[in-house]
Amino acid sequence: MLMDMKVTDFLAELGSSSPAPGGGSISALAGALGGALAAMVCRLTVGNDKYAEVQSEVAAIRDQADQIVKELAGCVDADTEAFNQVMAAYKLPKATESDKAERSKAIQQAMRHATELPLGVATSCLKILSMAVRALAIGNSNAASDAAVAGLMAHAGLHGALYNVKINLSSIKDQDIQKDIQAKVAALVKEDEGLHKQLLEIAGKVIG
Numbered sequence: 001m002l003m004d005m006k007v008t009d010f011l012a013e014l015g016s017s018s019p020a021p022g023g024g025s026i027s028a029l030a031g032a033l034g035g036a037l038a039a040m041v042c043r044l045t046v047g048n049d050k051y052a053e054v055q056s057e058v059a060a061i062r063d064q065a066d067q068i069v070k071e072l073a074g075c076v077d078a079d080t081e082a083f084n085q086v087m088a089a090y091k092l093p094k095a096t097e098s099d100k101a102e103r104s105k106a107i108q109q110a111m112r113h114a115t116e117l118p119l120g121v122a123t124s125c126l127k128i129l130s131m132a133v134r135a136l137a138i139g140n141s142n143a144a145s146d147a148a149v150a151g152l153m154a155h156a157g158l159h160g161a162l163y164n165v166k167i168n169l170s171s172i173k174d175q176d177i178q179k180d181i182q183a184k185v186a187a188l189v190k191e192d193e194g195l196h197k198q199l200l201e202i203a204g205k206v207i208g
């Protein structure tokens, strides 16, 4: 399991010529790092009398962030596994017509999963970005830079995950699925754009 590795070992594995983990897993990890950092900012806010009036909202953000961090952490290993399945499907035999039909079906199934998984990662990253913006706006101002970094990690994770979605999408033959996913990608990019802009504006005002 990638997530059980020591950070230094993980980095060595990542930098090695072995193809996994790749950009999909790293996008999920970026989102998880952002989420955990946002949760930290919440914990530095809840219980502080100076922020008494935002206690319940920040506590709710903390709990949601904790949940999404768990999901994204699971996606780090799941994404690598999903792309390994794609590569395994390409290696299936293609000697006979029935081999070819089975192989094609396996590729399409694996590709769909390897596309929907990072789409879910991007959706989770958007939620983390939105929480980081809120934590930056109303949370402990001593941790403003932490909230800003949380948002940047989520923004990177979102776009990274979407690159994985897009690179796989052209291999999906079902046009209805392609169109549906394209629309979801466009909606995520648009929402990210607005939140990322807010993040930079607030960070500029609060931090400089």
Ligand SMILES: Nc1nc(=O)c2c([nH]1)NC[C@@H]1CN(c3ccc(C(=O)N[C@@H](CCC(=O)O)C(=O)O)cc3)C=[N+]21
Binding pocket: 019, 020, 021, 022, 023, 024, 025, 079, 080, 082, 083, 087, 114, 115, 117, 118, 164, 165, 167, 168
């Ligand atoms: N959900 C998702 N996660 C990904 O991580 C993901 C993805 N989708 N879509 C595409 C990119 C690209 N990527 C590669 C992984 C291994 C090789 C790789 O091992 N290539 C070897 C061949 C390996 C073989 O044939 O066994 C080579 O080019 O020499 C290449 C590319 C993962 N990606």
